[in-house]
Amino acid sequence: MNIAILFGGSSYEHEISIVSTITMKKVFKKSNLLFIFVSSDRQFYLIDVKDMTSKLFSSGDYKKCKQITLKKGGFFIDGWFGAKPVTFDVALNLIHGRDGEDGKMASLMTFFSIPFISPRLEASVLSYNKLYTKFFAESLGVKTVPYEYLSKTDERKITTPYPVIIKPVRLGSSIGVSIVKNESELDYALDVAFEFDTDVIVEPFIVGVKEFNQAGCYTNDWELSIVEEPHKEEFLDFEKKYMDFSRDSQVLAADMNDALKTKIQENFKKIYHPLFGGAVIRCDFFVIEDEVYLNEINPIPGSMANYLFEDFEEMIYRLASHLPKEKHITVDYQYIHSIQSAKGKA
Amino acid sequence: MNIAILFGGSSYEHEISIVSTITMKKVFKKSNLLFIFVSSDRQFYLIDVKDMTSKLFSSGDYKKCKQITLKKGGFFIDGWFGAKPVTFDVALNLIHGRDGEDGKMASLMTFFSIPFISPRLEASVLSYNKLYTKFFAESLGVKTVPYEYLSKTDERKITTPYPVIIKPVRLGSSIGVSIVKNESELDYALDVAFEFDTDVIVEPFIVGVKEFNQAGCYTNDWELSIVEEPHKEEFLDFEKKYMDFSRDSQVLAADMNDALKTKIQENFKKIYHPLFGGAVIRCDFFVIEDEVYLNEINPIPGSMANYLFEDFEEMIYRLASHLPKEKHITVDYQYIHSIQSAKGKA
Numbered sequence: 222m223n224i225a226i227l228f229g230g231s232s233y234e235h236e237i238s239i240v241s242t243i244t245m246k247k248v249f250k251k252s253n254l255l256f257i258f259v260s261s262d263r264q265f266y267l268i269d270v271k272d273m274t275s276k277l278f279s280s281g282d283y284k285k286c287k288q289i290t291l292k293k294g295g296f297f298i299d300g301w302f303g304a305k306p307v308t309f310d311v312a313l314n315l316i317h318g319r320d321g322e323d324g325k326m327a328s329l330m331t332f333f334s335i336p337f338i339s340p341r342l343e344a345s346v347l348s349y350n351k352l353y354t355k356f357f358a359e360s361l362g363v364k365t366v367p368y369e370y371l372s373k374t375d376e377r378k379i380t381t382p383y384p385v386i387i388k389p390v391r392l393g394s395s396i397g398v399s400i401v402k403n404e405s406e407l408d409y410a411l412d413v414a415f416e417f418d419t420d421v422i423v424e425p426f427i428v429g430v431k432e433f434n435q436a437g438c439y440t441n442d443w444e445l446s447i448v449e450e451p452h453k454e455e456f457l458d459f460e461k462k463y464m465d466f467s468r469d470s471q472v473l474a475a476d477m478n479d480a481l482k483t484k485i486q487e488n489f490k491k492i493y494h495p496l497f498g499g500a501v502i503r504c505d506f507f508v509i510e511d512e513v514y515l516n517e518i519n520p521i522p523g524s525m526a527n528y529l530f531e532d533f534e535e536m537i538y539r540l541a542s543h544l545p546k547e548k549h550i551t552v553d554y555q556y557i558h559s560i561q562s563a564k565g566k567a
Numbered sequence: 568m569n570i571a572i573l574f575g576g577s578s579y580e581h582e583i584s585i586v587s588t589i590t591m592k593k594v595f596k597k598s599n600l601l602f603i604f605v606s607s608d609r610q611f612y613l614i615d616v617k618d619m620t621s622k623l624f625s626s627g628d629y630k631k632c633k634q635i636t637l638k639k640g641g642f643f644i645d646g647w648f649g650a651k652p653v654t655f656d657v658a659l660n661l662i663h664g665r666d667g668e669d670g671k672m673a674s675l676m677t678f679f680s681i682p683f684i685s686p687r688l689e690a691s692v693l694s695y696n697k698l699y700t701k702f703f704a705e706s707l708g709v710k711t712v713p714y715e716y717l718s719k720t721d722e723r724k725i726t727t728p729y730p731v732i733i734k735p736v737r738l739g740s741s742i743g744v745s746i747v748k749n750e751s752e753l754d755y756a757l758d759v760a761f762e763f764d765t766d767v768i769v770e771p772f773i774v775g776v777k778e779f780n781q782a783g784c785y786t787n788d789w790e791l792s793i794v795e796e797p798h799k800e801e802f803l804d805f806e807k808k809y810m811d812f813s814r815d816s817q818v819l820a821a822d823m824n825d826a827l828k829t830k831i832q833e834n835f836k837k838i839y840h841p842l843f844g845g846a847v848i849r850c851d852f853f854v855i856e857d858e859v860y861l862n863e864i865n866p867i868p869g870s871m872a873n874y875l876f877e878d879f880e881e882m883i884y885r886l887a888s889h890l891p892k893e894k895h896i897t898v899d900y901q902y903i904h905s906i907q908s909a910k911g912k913a
Contacts, residue, residue, distance in 0.1 A: 235898045240906075261898035263639055263678060275907065279900035290638060293609055318677065319896065324688055328674030332609060334664065342670055346692040347699075352691075356702035372841070381724035418839070495718070495765075550665065552581045552607035560586075561621065 222538055223253050225296075225309040227316055227326060227337075229259040229278075233396050233417065234318035235525065239278050240466045241315050244524040246273060249534055258283055259316060265289045265296060267307060283318055293333055314339030314521060317466075319395055322520050323349045337536065340500040340520040345413045345418050347496065348518040351390045351422050353462050361491045366507065369423040373415050377408065384426040387411060389418030393519065394408055394466075427509065432516065435489045436503040436526035440539040445479040446503075446529035448485055450475035466523035470559045471531065484513045492518060498545040501525055501537075536557060568882055570598050571642075571655040571681075571817050573662055573672060575605040575624075577741050579763065580664035583869065585624050586812045590870040592619060593815045603642060604629055605662060609637045613653060639679055646690070647876055657887040660685030660867060663812075664739055668866050669695045677877055682884065683892055686846040686866040694864040694911050697736045707837045710860045712853065715769040721753065721759050730772040733757060735764030739865065740812075743836050746772050773855065778862065779821055781835045782849040782872035786885040792849075792875035794831055796821035804849060812869035817877065830859045838864060843893040847883075 228242040229235055242256065256268040258278070268277065268287045277283050288305055289296045297304035299388045312335050314326045324345035330337040340348060347357045369379055370390075381383065387410045389397040397417035398409035414421045437445040449472055489504050492515065503522035507514040519526075527533040574588040575581055588602065602614040604624070612632045614623065623629050635642045635653060643650035658681050662670045670691035676683040685692060693703045706712045715725055716736075733756045735743040743763035745756035760767045782790040795818055815910065835850050838861065849868035853860040865872075873879040 231898075233896055235896075236900060238901045239903065245732060261896065274902045279903040279907065290636065292636060324670055324692065325674040325678050328671040328688075329678065332671050332675065334609070342674075343692055343699075346670065346689055350689060351697075351705075353693075353702075357700075360698075403587060424578060433764070498591045542803050550577050550579055550581075550607065552577075554582060556582045557585065557625040561625065 222252050222541065223255065223309040224249065224537070225255040225256050225307070225312045227259060227260070227312055227314050228320070230316035230318070230320035230326075231259075231261050231263055232316060232320050233337050233392060235261055236278075237394055237466050238315055238321065239275055239324040241317065241524045242275060242471050243275060244467045245313075245315070246270070248524070248527045249537075251534060255307065257307070257312070258286070260284075262322070265291060265455075267296070267298070267409075279382070282464075289318050291329060291333055293491050295333070295335055310545050311337070311544075312339075313525075314542070315539070317521055317523070318396075319391075322393065323391070331547060335380045335542070338499060338501070338540055338544070340497050340502065341545060344496045344500065345520060348474070348481075348502070348520040349391055351517065351550060352420065354515070354518055355422075358492065358515050361486050363491050364512060365479050366516065367512050371411070371421050371423060373419045377411055379407070379423050381423050382531065385423050386426040387414050387421050387423055389414045390420045390422055391418050394523075398517035403478045424465035427507070431508040433477070433485055433506050433508060434503055434526075434529070435506065436501060436522060436529045437489060437493065438501045438536070438540050439494060439498060440536070440543040443490065444530075444536050444539070445486055445489065446526065448477065448482055449529055468524055468528045470528060477539070481508065481513075482509070488513050488515065499543075501540065503529070530560075531559065535536070568599050568657070568716040568887065569601065569655040570595065570887075571601040571603050571658045572651070573603050573605060573658055573667070575607070576662035576664070576666035576672075577607050577609055578662060578664035578666050580667075580740050580775060581607055581666045582624075583812050584661055584663045585621055585741055585782065587663065589619060589621060590813045590873075591659075592616070592659070592872070594873045595883075597784055597880060598609050601653065603635070603653070603658070604632070605666065605865075606630075607623075611637060611665070611846070613642070613644070613771075618746070622765055628808045628828050637675060637679055641679070642679055645714075655830050656682070657890075658683040659871075659883070661871065663867055663869070664742075665737070668739065668846065669737070677893060684845060684847070684890070686843050686848065687891060691866060692840045694848070694866040695737055697734060698766065699859070700864055701768075703842075704838065704861050706811065709834050710858060711861065712860050714724065717757070717769060717773060719765045719769050721748070723757055725753065725769050727769050727771050730774070731769050733760050733769055735760045736766045736768055737764050774861045777854040779823070779831055779852050779854060780849055780872075781831050781852065782847060782875045783835060783839065784882070784886050785840060785844060786882070787890040789836065790876075790882050790885070791832055791835065793818070793820035794823065794828055814870055814874045816874060818874050827854065827859075829859070834859050834861065845886070845889075847886065849875070875887070888907050893894075 226236040257391045258268050260559050288514040294306040301546040308499050324342045325344050384402045399412045401410045426444045432447045462469045503526045505516040507516050574584045604612040604614050613635050642653040670688045673691050675687045693699045730748045733745045743760045747756045780795045849865040849872045851862040853862050
């Protein structure tokens with residue numbers, strides 16, 4: 222199968238996306254990979270597989286690669302003798318953060334009729350924004366940690382008891398996240414978060430909380446990964462998560478009882494279906510007194526959470542043949558015809 | 568000012584968008600208008616003002632107009648001697664329904680750095696989907712009518728007492744909407760709604776409910792329209808709403824007391840700010856026992872609700888100079904550099 226990986230983007234996680242994508246070279250063993258880079262100023266480049274090293278990007282040398290144009294039906298290489306299409310079977314959106322996870326890439330792919338693996342538009346917006354994720358989870362009866370919401374212009378007053386965790390609502394990879402132990406640290410933590418976003422959520426920080434990650438998708442049936450209990454320190458900071466994005470070997474399943482595993486899987490399915498059709502997502506859950514709480518949805522997890530699946534490549538093939546189809550709308554101009562008739566203009 | 572109106576789209580409201588846009592020729596008296604048509608198969612065409620009649624579209628003659636390409640920085644006319652930009656100051660998104668109101672056009676304009684008047688991506692998704700509008704309004708303390716939610720695959724059982732109104736969650740202009748007086752009519756109404764969408768909401772239908780419409784935007788200050796009490800029959804069906812989209816003369820304000828007017832305005836402001844920055848929206852409210860309920864948000868109202876404003880054109884000029892700016896993200900490759908250093912590859 223020919224798979225075009227989209228990566229980069231105008232995103233704080235641009236570099237993480239490059240790391241995720243380079244990892245894919247090892248993960249996809251049978252496929253023919255194409256690499257479509259979205260530069261930070263949002264130009265598209267077709268990168269040859271042999272050039273796919275991190276240095277190509279950090280040195281700026283990617284600018285010497287072929288620039289391509291997005292049009293109806295796909296990407297095209299413009300030339301003197303017309304535009305030549307870049308051919309592939311499916312695009313895989315690996316742009317983390319803005320552009321990739323916020324719904325823009327989903328919009329572009331849908332609008333220009335390119336088959337793609339990634340959350341669709343609505344799924345992106347609801348999972349990219351941590352506040353909307355709360356609304357969405359609550360509506361499904363999936364528990365989440367209690368929270369407060371603060372905008373940049375709001376008074377900096379919170380009622381959640383310390384310690385708390387402050388998160389910009391629209392970022393991943395722990396960017397702008399702080400743990401605040403007491404009031405004296407609040408202001409600085411909010412300054413940091415508001416560097417990245419106009420809105421934050423504040424949640425109680427639960428020391429030593431059990432965390433479990435479940436990834437999966439729906440093809441012709443559920444394809445659920447093993448459940449992982451990530452090893453972590455206080456929380457994963459950007460550099461540690463960064464390394465986390467280059468994981469390519471399968472990990473061991475968490476040691477847990479069947480009842481809890483089932484609970485986690487049921488919550489995953491509630492979140493996933495039907496909104497996330499066409500995507501491989503990872504949900505991170507907390508377990509507190511045997512109750513399962515959604516911590517966050519990773520709509521485009523680092524290195525696609527490949528390390529949680531037994532045969533990731535084959536699953537991607539199945540997913541590629543079970544993508545949601547956009548409804549075809551026929552425009553027949555019957556209303557305009559009838560108005561014209563009524564006005565005697567037809 | 569040079570204003571490019573985007574209209575058409577792959578949408579059930581494609582024809583309504585054409586009517587809305589033709590109306591704009593009368594509404595904008597001082598501006599230089601450009602017309603960018605999105606055909607139902609999502610090609611872009613530049614339409615000359617003299618050709619802007621409904622017949623151009625219904626006859627298919629628009630296909631003889633200049634096709635243009637969307638790229639970084641704007642729309643371009645491709646030619647033998649390179650691509651020539653289509654120049655304008657601001658784009659005005661007048662695509663009703665899918666593509667325009669669902670967030671795709673907002674994504675495209677943002678991604679390709681085109682200044683535009685319309686709700687942004689998140690605002691589009693939250694207002695295009697009537698279920699998400701409920702979540703959003705509730706989170707702001709804006710009351711909405713109680714509802715039930717049904718998916719195509721759910722059992723067709725409702726608990727709301729009859730009569731009820733059935734609405735596809737993702738359509739406007741009353742498409743697919745039915746009033747159901749008793750259980751025997753339910754199945755047919757759901758069949759109709761599910762023709763257009765995979766999900767519906769069911770609300771009590773309140774006979775003779777008072778409805779008030781408030782439009783507005785925020786520029787350097789609030790710019791609120793008069794409040795209109797729309798004259799209506801049971802509800803406006805597609806054809807009546809269609810005619811409604813061509814309104815171009817100012818209407819009279821509803822006769823109402825100041826307290827109620829203030830309540831409506833306060834609810835409008837809560838909905839609008841800050842999510843809808845950059846857009847002119849219309850909110851339709853119900854008033855039941857002196858309480859104000861949000862019925863729906865029209866993120867791109869018919870003919871931009873121009874008929875509710877005293878000087879619509881000047882307001883658009885002010886809005887065009889107060890558009891939300893996307894945060895600039897600098898990518899400096901410092902993490903990749905540091906990994907390379909650690910690996911001795913730098």
